[in-house]
Amino acid sequence: MSTKSTYTEQELISLLKSNNREAFEYLYDHYSPALYGIILKIVKDEDSAADVMQDAFLKIWKNIGSYNAEKGTLFTWILNVARNTAIDRLRYEFKTDKILHLDSVSDGQLIGASIFNPIPATIDLRSIVERLLPERKILIDLVYFQGYTHEEVSQNLSIPLGTVKSRIRKALQELREVFSVQQNEVIFA
Known part of the structure; x- marks a missing residue:
């Protein structure tokens, strides 16, 4: 057991x-209840949450060297590690549970189906998002590509929540305009 009951964040x-093993024990003892609560909200199963919690602390232990205090507090960093680990677990479970068996679709079921032929230059969503204004581009990246909530983006970037939502709405309107051009590219067989 640790001989010291508290540490400053820097220590x-x-x-x-x-x-330092005692520091990791301290970290687990003091932060695991909060992290477990977040993980459980994401995975919605206590057994999975316990597994994810173990995986998250393993990632924290292996990657603590990449922590940068200039980018946020230690708690914010470990919270993001835990949250991302939980989201990765959901994605993995969804992928393995929802495998499509394409050979079970008959030719008769395919007749009349619409076929979408995207313009090759628009296949890469990130390149389309890059065309947005910088203040909109970063929000779309954080929310849709990195999985942050509007509230987290608001806190991390110190922007009012209403501003975050309105900029995202405007960015989505611009993206809809880009994709509305492609609606003419749908071919019906």
Whole structure:
């Protein structure tokens, strides 16, 4: 057991980066209840949440060297590691549970189906998003590509929540205009 009952954030980070076992025990003891609550909200199953929690702390232990205090607090970093681990678990479970068996579709079922032929230049969504104004582009990236909530983006970028939502709405309107051109590209067989 740890001989010290509390650490400053700087002390804790320094000890964690030097792979101090007592510091990791302290981190687990003091942060695991909050992380478990977040994980459980995402995966919605206690057994899966326990597995994800173990995976998250393993990732924290292996990647603590990449923590950068200039980008946020230690808690924010470990919270993002735990949250991303939970989201990865959901994606994996969804992918393995929802495997399509294409050989079970008969030719008769395919007749009359619409076929979408996108313009090759528009296949890469990120390149389309790059065309947006910078203040809209970063929000779309954070929310849709990195999985942040509007509230998290608001807090992390110190922008009012209403501004975040209105900029995202405007960006989506611009993206709809880009894709409305492609609606003419749908061919019906």
